Amino acid sequence: MLIFPAIDLIDGKAVRLTHGDYAKMKVYSDDPVVFAREFARLSARQIHLVDLSGAKDGTTPHLELILAIRRETGLFCEVGGGIRSMNVLESYMEAGVDRAILGTAAVTDPAFRRDAVARYGDRVAVGVDVKDGKVAIRGWTEKSELNAVDFCRTLEEEGVRTVICTDISRDGALAGAGIPLYEELGKAVGLDIIASGGVSSLADVIKLKEMGLYGAIIGKAYYEGAIDLKAAVEAAL
Numbered sequence: 001m002l003i004f005p006a007i008d009l010i011d012g013k014a015v016r017l018t019h020g021d022y023a024k025m026k027v028y029s030d031d032p033v034v035f036a037r038e039f040a041r042l043s044a045r046q047i048h049l050v051d052l053s054g055a056k057d058g059t060t061p062h063l064e065l066i067l068a069i070r071r072e073t074g075l076f077c078e079v080g081g082g083i084r085s086m087n088v089l090e091s092y093m094e095a096g097v098d099r100a101i102l103g104t105a106a107v108t109d110p111a112f113r114r115d116a117v118a119r120y121g122d123r124v125a126v127g128v129d130v131k132d133g134k135v136a137i138r139g140w141t142e143k144s145e146l147n148a149v150d151f152c153r154t155l156e157e158e159g160v161r162t163v164i165c166t167d168i169s170r171d172g173a174l175a176g177a178g179i180p181l182y183e184e185l186g187k188a189v190g191l192d193i194i195a196s197g198g199v200s201s202l203a204d205v206i207k208l209k210e211m212g213l214y215g216a217i218i219g220k221a222y223y224e225g226a227i228d229l230k231a232a233v234e235a236a237l
Contacts, residue, residue: 001209001236004048004078004194005039005229006219007032007069009062011053016220022052028223036069042230046076048164048196048217054082055103060091067095080127080164084109089116093123101164103127104137107144107151117159125162125194126155130181136168148181152189162214163189166196177204177216186211200226205235 007014010025014032018024029035036047047069051062059082070077080101083089092100099122106113106126116124128148129136135146152163165185167178177199185193192214199205200221208216216236221227 001205001213002046002194002215003044003205003229003233003236004046004215004217005044005222006048006050006196006217007035008050008052008219009065009081012062012065015052016223017052018220032065033068033072036073036075039229040073040075043233044075044229045233046078046215047073048194048219049077049079049081051079051081054088056082058082058084058088060088063091063095066097070096070098078125078164084112086112086115086119089120089124093120099123099125099162101125101127103129106155107135107137107146114158121159122161124160125164126160127164127166128152128155129166129168130178131168149184149188152185152191156189156191160191162192162194164194164196164217167198177208179207179211182208182211182213186213202227202231202235205232209236 008016013027014029014035015025015027049066053061066079076098078099079097080103083100083102084105089100130148131143135144135148135151137144167181177195182195194215195208195213196217199216199218222229
């Protein structure tokens with residue numbers, strides 16, 4: 001299983017939100033590149049980046065910073081946040097970002113989703129944010145009528161390979177991974193599932209690995225000292 005340490009970006013800073021709430025934001029670094037270098041030093045090979053500024057207006061305000069992180073660390077970079085047009089997706093793909101994550105647009109614009117996957121294949125992933133079994137959108141402020149498992153089945157049928165699945169109730173709360181959700185998805189689909197939200201202990205990492213998940217994102221738990229990133233990477237091997 002792969003470990004993806006996470007950096008959320010706002011105004012050039014590395015931050016974390018609780019339950020996706022911009023009003024509950026904590027700044028951890030004014031230099032995200034330094035953070036990313038530390039991830040690489042601790043044996044990470046991948047990084048999960050979210051442009052929270054871009055998520056607000058559908059642009060790429062942190063593209064140069066993201067490219068600097070990739071260049072300075074050599075880490076595989078997956079990026080999400082505000083990718084809801086082919087122009088923005090092309091900007092990331094042509095700049096050399098390894099994988100782009102479609103969020104709200106994957107739900108609200110199925111034609112764009114299908115076109116993106118047809119054009120870029122497994123370099124496009126979909127973020128599936130789950131609240132009470134339904135897919136949440138627009139920064140988790142709205143709950144759609146889409147059943148999360150059914151939506152993942154549709155994505156698999158369309159050729160999507162990777163899904164970043166976030167249990168919203170646990171994100172940023174150090175509450176432990178939403179094991180039942182990932183067990184259900186793992187049985188229902190053959191997608192590469194990356195667990196996000198609440199992964200906060202080596203026990204979480206080991207359990208997710210035993211379940212056969214493709215990856216796990218670690219964010220606040222690392223920043224707050226709840227989990228040793230190097231130990232997590234080693235436990236996931």
